Amino acid sequence: MKKKQEIQMLKDFSNANAISGFEGEFVKLFTDKVKKLADVTVDGMLNVYAAKKENTGNRPVIQLDAHSDAVGFMTQAVRPNGAIKFVPVGGWVKYNIPGTKVKIRNKAGKYIPGVVATKPPHFMTKAEQESIPEIKDMSIDVGSSSREETLNDYQIDTGCPIFVDVDCQYNEDTGIFFGKDFDDRFGAAAMVSILDNLKDKKTNFDVVCALSSQEEVGLRGAYVTARKIKPDLALVLESCPADDTFEPDWLSQTGLKRGPMLRDMDTTFIPNPKFQQYACDLADKKHIPYTRSVRTGGGQDGAAIYYENGAPTIVIGIPVRYEHSPYCFSAYQDFKASVDLACAIINDITQEKLDSFKRF
Structure with missing residues (x-):
């Protein structure tokens, strides 16, 4: 997907009206974007399942997750x-x-x-x-x-x-977005770009993107999607709160234009450590910037997916300043790096590497 198309998609996704329980407007927008790239179904909770068209149905499954709802x-x-x-x-x-x-x-x-x-x-x-x-x-x-x-x-x-009610703006000179609901519309947009990047390409695993509902009120949709998909591996594309405007440099673990955040802990979740380190090593190899964080607050869909069946799970977070407020900032280059890292993992992962995450 071209940069100009991604920028317009991010603006459109941000401007959609969708709070927990009322995700319909954004679900329609998302499904319109992915219907040419995936086989799409929607359940009664308005969770969206977008299965890569080249899936065979007899291989391990990678679940990608983002949530459709925003606070309101x-x-x-x-x-x-x-x-x-x-x-x-x-x-x-x-x-x-x-x-x-x-x-x-x-x-x-x-x-x-x-x-x-x-x-x-x-x-x-x-x-x-x-x-x-x-x-x-x-x-x-x-x-x-x-x-x-x-x-x-x-x-x-x-x-x-x-x-x-805030209209999303993009500054071409600085590469910065200003708007609302970047949590988690940027994660959802990342899933669209990932599917587009993988179009007509062979992967070792099947890929299913889940757009989960009601994350902001208890990760509810993700429990349902994980139960249905039964993933062997999961990547959560989450927009995460940046701390670069109020923490000292030595403590700041998430900031604009520093790449995605790989979360080592929050109040709901500790990732599979071997999968986490594999993602970091692969990012280093591919020269993709990233940060790591240990959080004393917050939670996200990775907890629900991990709890449901124990599939190794990590969170790739797109930094957002002033999350859960009406006005947010985020950088295009962080969005792009998150897409690049997810695609690198999907293209590189093998059964042998997956099995290594389960050894102790």
């Missing part, structure tokens, strides 16, 4: 003044929410613009100026002046999903 919000109730009381979907902190521009999909399927309301400083007490309200006390304003207007004219009620 959901309408809980409509207040008497017409403002919307909401709950977070996925891992938000209150500091990142006030003033966020959003869009709400109403009961008719129409997107209604809104904003997480903030009180003007003119009306704040000194205590209010120095604090941030709890999420349960925040509201989204869509321009309504009464509960009845919101319910009837705007057709917004309990259960309507709420999406961050």
